Amino acid sequence: MITLDDVTLTFPDGASRVTAIDRVSLTGRAGILTGITGPSGSGKSSLLAVAATLIRPDSGRVTIGDVDATSLSRDDATALRRERIGIVFQQSNLLPSLTAREQLQVMAELGGHGAGHRRRAVRSRVDELLDAVGLADHAGKRPAQLSGGQRQRVAIARALVHEPQVLLVDEPTSALDQERGAEIMDLIARLTHERDAATLLVTHDLVHEGLLDELVTVVDGRIVAGAPAMGAVAPAELSVARAVRGAMSVEVSEAVPTTGA
Ligand code: ADP
Numbered sequence: 001m002i003t004l005d006d007v008t009l010t011f012p013d014g015a016s017r018v019t020a021i022d023r024v025s026l027t028g029r030a031g032i033l034t035g036i037t038g039p040s041g042s043g044k045s046s047l048l049a050v051a052a053t054l055i056r057p058d059s060g061r062v063t064i065g066d067v068d069a070t071s072l073s074r075d076d077a078t079a080l081r082r083e084r085i086g087i088v089f090q091q092s093n094l095l096p097s098l099t100a101r102e103q104l105q106v107m108a109e110l111g112g113h114g115a116g117h118r119r120r121a122v123r124s125r126v127d128e129l130l131d132a133v134g135l136a137d138h139a140g141k142r143p144a145q146l147s148g149g150q151r152q153r154v155a156i157a158r159a160l161v162h163e164p165q166v167l168l169v170d171e172p173t174s175a176l177d178q179e180r181g182a183e184i185m186d187l188i189a190r191l192t193h194e195r196d197a198a199t200l201l202v203t204h205d206l207v208h209e210g211l212l213d214e215l216v217t218v219v220d221g222r223i224v225a226g227a228p229a230m231g232a233v234a235p236a237e238l239s240v241a242r243a244v245r246g247a248m249s250v251e252v253s254e255a256v257p258t259t260g261a
């Protein structure tokens, strides 16, 4: 379970600040796929970045399971993220030189799970996940040998390596055609239910609304539907996606310094 409690996030904007998230409260429950929708610039990616503990909010609290993530040090937040949170972005962010299987193995071995007798367990878990996302026959391929939809499947499998309680997914279908996009959405819904993840899924494509267990709409940093609406705020234009991807690639490249290019 993940809970955002009265979260506000602002960014510097010249001499003043812009409010990206304005007093949002939101709960994601185990086995429930919660969609987050809203116009571009409304704060959806910011919300996921705060939920992912990648950005600390100005105020409010993020609770993952029974842990108050907003009170953790940077290192403890990184450890929490590895253990309990799976993250999938718009772009799959795979390492070009690694095969599908290796992308998952690298993730599995973060945190010392790769040593000695554990290695066989890692290998079988990785293969089980690749099978679950329909890529059993493509485990030995590198990203360039895979289609966009297949790369997103690898990213989803990779996000699930640590059996996260919380799965955070930001517009996973935006680079895919409609059929491939629908397959990815089906997959996320199925894995959420099968693996009992609390999934928050940002999407602006409500074609998939029928797959969602819950839906909240964000406008100008506030939830306007699916939960009580709140106070007033100014809109703005920039995107947090780059900051989030930057933070992710730092984490990955720490583990695989030779493939960071
Ligand atoms: P969405 O994902 O819904 O398109 P974002 O969360 O990316 O919206 O952005 C919400 C608002 O927060 C934007 O309009 C932007 O002004 C502001 N914002 C996001 N990231 C940054 C940043 N790194 N620096 C300054 N402002 C930002």
Ligand code: MG
Residues within 6 Å of the ligand: 044, 045, 046, 241
């Ligand atoms: Mg976004």
